[in-house]
Amino acid sequence: TAGIVRTGLIGSGIGPSLSPALHEREARALGLPLRYTRWDLDELGAAPSDVGELLGRARAQGYGGLNITHPCKQQVIPHLDALSDDAAAIGAVNTVVFDDRGATGHNTDWSGFRDGLLTGLPGAARDRVVLLGAGGAGAAAAHALLTLGTGHLDVVDVDAGRARHLADELAARFGATGAEARRTAGHGRDELAAVLDGADGVVHATPVGMAEHPGLPFPSSLLHPGLWVAEIVYRPLDTALLRAVRAAGCPTLDGGRMAVHQAAEAFRLFTGLTPDPARMLAHLAEL
Numbered sequence: 379t380a381g382i383v384r385t386g387l388i389g390s391g392i393g394p395s396l397s398p399a400l401h402e403r404e405a406r407a408l409g410l411p412l413r414y415t416r417w418d419l420d421e422l423g424a425a426p427s428d429v430g431e432l433l434g435r436a437r438a439q440g441y442g443g444l445n446i447t448h449p450c451k452q453q454v455i456p457h458l459d460a461l462s463d464d465a466a467a468i469g470a471v472n473t474v475v476f477d478d479r480g481a482t483g484h485n486t487d488w489s490g491f492r493d494g495l496l497t498g499l500p501g502a503a504r505d506r507v508v509l510l511g512a513g514g515a516g517a518a519a520a521h522a523l524l525t526l527g528t529g530h531l532d533v534v535d536v537d538a539g540r541a542r543h544l545a546d547e548l549a550a551r552f553g554a555t556g557a558e559a560r561r562t563a564g565h566g567r568d569e570l571a572a573v574l575d576g577a578d579g580v581v582h583a584t585p586v587g588m589a590e591h592p593g594l595p596f597p598s599s600l601l602h603p604g605l606w607v608a609e610i611v612y613r614p615l616d617t618a619l620l621r622a623v624r625a626a627g628c629p630t631l632d633g634g635r636m637a638v639h640q641a642a643e644a645f646r647l648f649t650g651l652t653p654d655p656a657r658m659l660a661h662l663a664e665l
């Protein structure tokens with residue numbers, strides 16, 4: 379019997395996730411019966427290492443696919459039958475699609491950031507960019523920037539070793555051919571001011587600005603005219619950083635666009651239907 383499309387999200391502490399509302403509202407707008415269910419590890423009493431078993435259960439229940447979030451984006455990989463090239467390169471999966479070929483892993487975080495940047499800051503220069511925060515979200519944004527042709531990316535993290543590790547990985551993947559030896563460098567927090575000076579834009583990918591981590595990730599005195607700032611946090615949609623950047627007259631991109639575009643691409647992979655990101659963005663603003 380033609381049924382409802384079943385999808386969902388596996389992760390820890392996902393109660394506040396807006397994915398169920400975003401996906402279900404878009405499906406309704408398209409006339410598609412779809413249910414998006416939270417599979418919260420904490421509520422299921424499951425460990426991150428149970429992700430393979432949970433995938434099997436969802437598949438047996440006829441799911442079309444699942445989003446995967448913290449802390450399972452890496453751990454899910456050994457349980458998949460195939461990986462998209464980008465997910466393999468980034469080393470993280472946020473979308474799994476079930477079909478007759480098995481379970482295939484994708485990463486729509488990087489394409490979500492790319493599409494958010496292209497639509498939210500069209501025409502912005504991105505030759506020199508600073509990435510603040512070398513965690514998973516930062517790695518996805520970095521992949522997007524270098525794919526889009528950013529000439530030089532400085533990765534900054536409180537943990538300088540983590541910043542260098544990501545920069546090294548990116549250099550191996552996106553190494554420049556020819557004169558310029560490499561396109562990425564890693565730095566500790568004390569080098570932020572130096573690398574911001576002369577940058578076209580900065581991507582903020584640390585948790586600062588979320589309710590549990592209030593405040594500014596760096597003083598607004600480090601902003602300079604024309605420097606754009608892209609925020610990855612989307613809860614709240616308006617952060618102290620974005621307010622400070624707007625007050626300084628600099629262009630901003632909030633985290634809502636990445637959230638919407640990663641969801642839109644996952645929705646397309648799950649359903650084969652093309653969602654309307656503008657409508658999803660309007661939905662997000664109402665949530």
Ligand code: SKM
Pocket residue numbers: 387392395396397398445446447448472473487640644
């Ligand atoms: O990658 C996304 C994921 O697809 C959904 C999500 C959420 O609903 O909180 C967060 C991100 O990890």
